[in-house]
Amino acid sequence: MSVDHSATNNHQLTSCDWQIKKQKISERGQYLLRTAQWSDCKFIVGTEPYQQEFGGHKLILAMSSPVFEAMFFGGMAEKNDPILILDVQPDAFKALLEYIYTDAVNLQSFDQACELCYAANKYMLPHLVGECTNYLWHDLFPKNACRAYEFAKLFEEPVLMEKCLQIICLETEAVLQEPSFEEVEFSTLIVVLEQDELRISSELELFKAAQRWAARECVRKGLPPDDGKSLRSVLGPAVGKIRFLTLTPSQFAEGPALSPLLTQDESFAILLNISSTSASCKLPLPEGFSNSVESRCRPSPASPDQPSSLPVQVGILASPAHRDTKFYCVRNILPQPHCLNTSILDCSVTFTVDRNIFVHGVQIPTQVLGEGSEVGTGSSPPNPQLGGSYTELLYAHLLDSDGSRLTYTHYTTRVSYGSLVEITFNRSVEIQRNKVYRVGVVLNKVGWYPMGSCTQRMMCDTVFFTFSVGQPSDSVRDGLIRAIVFSY
Incomplete structure (x- = not known):
């Protein structure tokens, strides 16, 4: 009996067609x-x-x-x-x-x-x-900052938790006004009420937000949302975190004093403490209530006619007013064996920030081999304690995500061995939040440079930096760029 091998082969080719393609x-x-x-x-x-x-x-x-x-x-x-x-x-x-x-x-x-x-x-x-x-x-906003905080806490992400708290403290009014605030966990509500600095106009905003949360929690638990005892039962110690004594008598009388959250005795005691200047006329505050008279209100970051939410053009020159206070995002580093530069040493790192900033320059380490030491194949590690100085020669630039150069500088000066040197660009550039940028430095001096692995996420003041983002090939020997110099 003959077998049609061509038909069999065609059948196999058809059945295996997806693997081939x-x-x-x-x-x-x-x-x-x-x-x-x-x-x-x-x-x-x-x-x-x-x-x-x-x-x-x-x-x-x-x-x-x-x-x-x-x-x-x-x-x-x-x-x-x-x-x-x-x-x-x-x-x-x-x-x-x-x-x-x-x-x-x-x-x-x-x-x-x-x-x-x-x-x-x-x-x-x-x-x-x-x-x-x-x-x-990179997707944090007032509408989701509280939920992201709870997420970061659940999965033990302390840096993300800190960034969420920064947003809550810097954009408190927007956070409290979000309907999603009524859904936060009780522990998150406590965290917000325990902050010493919040961007609010008065403590009334916190009180109203806490009352809204309590009413919603009553609904979740099947309790009457307009009953004072029910509201207090779900709020518990949270109501005592509100700094009622920072309010004026009229603010308290026309707001919290009319709320079912407080009893008449509590309202009377608080109002008497707010109104009276004589210690003998004051009543003891209810147990667990805050006696702080210090406002936690932060000033707004921008004037009303220049709101911070407006889009900003990339690549404009920083005005002198923005250069008064410089910050240094210094990257934590795990030292590694030193790198011998025999001709030209390229290093670069990509980064993003969570708010618009002005970038002024970078800090890089100088060579670790002292003057008079022999540069060769490196049979023994260089000694960073030898002292002395040498003439550094380098080129540095700042690129956007498309590789377009925003600013640059050529740098030649006498520097000390085993130190950090600050490289200032020819002009300062304003860059946008959540956009990818790349700092590159080309070292032209023969010698040993200290290498290392740097932390990918850093917070400096209220700005969060994420390094080594985007294409892996864009960040090369990134440990040689130790700090970003900026202001905002």
Whole structure:
């Protein structure tokens, strides 16, 4: 019996057509995920009525996640099929699978990043957690600062927590006016009320926001939202954090004194303390109430006719008024073996900031090999304590995300070994928040330079810097750029 080998070959070619056409493993992974071909496990994700079913491949999942490895191949391997996952949203689980199968991360919103980060933590995918956290870092606004704070606290991200608190303190009025403030956790409400400096016009704003939160919490707990006892029961010690004594008598009498939150005795005692200048006429404040008379109001960062929210043109020259106070975002560094420059040494680092600033220059380390020491192949490490000086020769510039030069300088001067030197650009440039920029320095002197790995995220005053963003090739020997010199 004869066999038509050509027909067999044509059949094999047809059945394997997708493997042949897919040039990258990510494309083949995407095909398997989309078609569920050869899938050997199923997941039911989410809660009714929004549940979705997903097919998966145990080997691929276990290869990426130790949690999936234990689930499918561990001693307590999952026997149920399909596997029920109730605590993850379907869209987040789909994005999780996309990452596992294709390495793709396509974040579109703050909420999506939070949900995906929860799933990534659950299944122990630290790189994906980092991608989500980085997205949140650049998508912080008053409307989501409190939620981002709670997220950062949950996943122990202290730097992100600090940035959220900065936004809350600097843009308090906008934060309190957001409807989402009524949804914050009680512990977050306490944190806001415990801040010593907030950008508010008076303590009335905090009182009104706390009352709104309490009314909403009563609804969540099935309590009457207009009943004083119910409001106080959910607020607990929070009401005592409000600095009533910073209010004028009329402010208190026309506001908090009329609220069901306070009893008549409490209102009378507070009003008497506000109004009276004589200690003998004052009544003791109710237990747990703040006796602070110090206002926590911060002045606005911009005058009414020049609001800080207006868009700013990139690349304009900084006015002298903006140069009075300079700040130095000095990067924490983990020292590494020194680098020998034999001709020209390129170094650069990309960065973003969370608010518009003026960049004036950078700080870089000088050579560590003292004068009179021999520069050779480097059989022994250089001694940074030798002292002396040499003539440094370099070029530095600031580029935007398209590689266009915004400012630059040529630098030649006598410098000390083992020190930091400040390089000032020919002109200061104003740059925009959340845009990627790159500082580059070209060192032209032969000698040893101290290398190191620098922290990727730093806060200086109220400005947050994120370094080494964008394309990895844009940040080269970035440890040689130790600080960004700026003002705002």
